[in-house]
Amino acid sequence: MAKKVIVDGIGIFEKSHKENCLRKIVDNFCVINKYSYLCGNRTRLHPVRTASESFFIMNQKPRTIQEQLARLKEKGMAFNDESIAASYLERISYFRLKYYWTDMIDSETGYFIDDANFFEVTRRYEFDKKLRNILFDAIEVLEVGLRTKFITTFSLATNTGLWYLDKSLFDNQQFHEDLVLDLKYEFDRNSDPFVRQYILEHPNWDRNSLEGDNPDAWMILETATFGTLSKMYKNFLNQSPLKSRIANELGLYSSKDLSGWLEAISVLRNIIAHHSRIWYRIFSKRPANISNHKSDWMLSDMTEHQCRRAFGVVSCLLYLCNAIKPDNTIKQDIKDLFKAYSNIPVFMIGFTRGWEKNPIWR
Numbered sequence: 001m002a003k004k005v006i007v008d009g010i011g012i013f014e015k016s017h018k019e020n021c022l023r024k025i026v027d028n029f030c031v032i033n034k035y036s037y038l039c040g041n042r043t044r045l046h047p048v049r050t051a052s053e054s055f056f057i058m059n060q061k062p063r064t065i066q067e068q069l070a071r072l073k074e075k076g077m078a079f080n081d082e083s084i085a086a087s088y089l090e091r092i093s094y095f096r097l098k099y100y101w102t103d104m105i106d107s108e109t110g111y112f113i114d115d116a117n118f119f120e121v122t123r124r125y126e127f128d129k130k131l132r133n134i135l136f137d138a139i140e141v142l143e144v145g146l147r148t149k150f151i152t153t154f155s156l157a158t159n160t161g162l163w164y165l166d167k168s169l170f171d172n173q174q175f176h177e178d179l180v181l182d183l184k185y186e187f188d189r190n191s192d193p194f195v196r197q198y199i200l201e202h203p204n205w206d207r208n209s210l211e212g213d214n215p216d217a218w219m220i221l222e223t224a225t226f227g228t229l230s231k232m233y234k235n236f237l238n239q240s241p242l243k244s245r246i247a248n249e250l251g252l253y254s255s256k257d258l259s260g261w262l263e264a265i266s267v268l269r270n271i272i273a274h275h276s277r278i279w280y281r282i283f284s285k286r287p288a289n290i291s292n293h294k295s296d297w298m299l300s301d302m303t304e305h306q307c308r309r310a311f312g313v314v315s316c317l318l319y320l321c322n323a324i325k326p327d328n329t330i331k332q333d334i335k336d337l338f339k340a341y342s343n344i345p346v347f348m349i350g351f352t353r354g355w356e357k358n359p360i361w362r
Helices: 015-028 065-074 082-091 094-100 118-158 173-189 193-201 217-223 226-235 241-249 255-273 304-308 310-324 330-340
Strands: 004-007 010-013 029-031 037-039
Touching: 065 082, 082 094, 082 118, 094 118, 118 217, 118 226, 118 241, 118 255, 118 310, 118 330, 173 193, 173 217, 173 226, 193 217, 226 255, 241 255, 255 310, 304 310, 310 330
Parallel strands: none
Antiparallel strands: 004 010, 029 037
């Protein structure tokens, strides 16, 4: 009888009993291809080495820095200085860097095109990092401004700092309860002195329910994440004039447009906060084109390529920041960066030909 092995807590047999094993687990697994399977509860079967042949794809063999360099050279990558290239690979993984040379590879041969140079890869990486720094500062302008508008608009209109507990201000009642619990969870885990002092002075504080001592909006929203603020705005009562007022103050006539933009910017914010790349990324949440706006926008609707890449969400971020802080330097900072890296193919992030002619970018 074949030897039994354990994969993620599930007993399976080696190749001789493969078919019987798969029949037993097929209800819980979605077949990705003939070698790998994904469990319905998100538990994954990982490659397994046994004495006999495994029926799962094996992981790649790890390579030293010198082996990584050799592999790149074998595929046609040129190097101005291999020591500099090695220093990059020592602090930035091969896997992370590979997305910066993706378009340098001939799709038919799998080898680099003639002018592929590692120096250009490093320029793209540094460009991407500096762009993320600019955008992170821009997101701070929006995030702080959005909090302030929530606090001021609703607190003054309801004459209470506890308006966020009023479910009548929200569309989905179950979501409202979850939102308040999220706010209290984020508040409770924050280490800022004003939070610890509040909790210390209020013995009836209860992070696990809507009851107890609850801080005013200007306090609890200070610890809310951008994602929570985005979800909060989306669930404000659709017919509420307060929701529309916030959109209007940010230069939009539609609260639905603002909600969609905030969701897209929240994705961008998370990417940047986790030091992930913007370069060559297709965004899962794409901002919608708008037909009505108060300030400078586009000459025409953004293309699908622009919406899928960074250009779309960055333009939306710039527009909202212009409404909050008209004297910001975001646009000029981005233009200065593009000038400093003039040979970078910015169409890879959606800044296609003529992008700078749009009113918002002039």
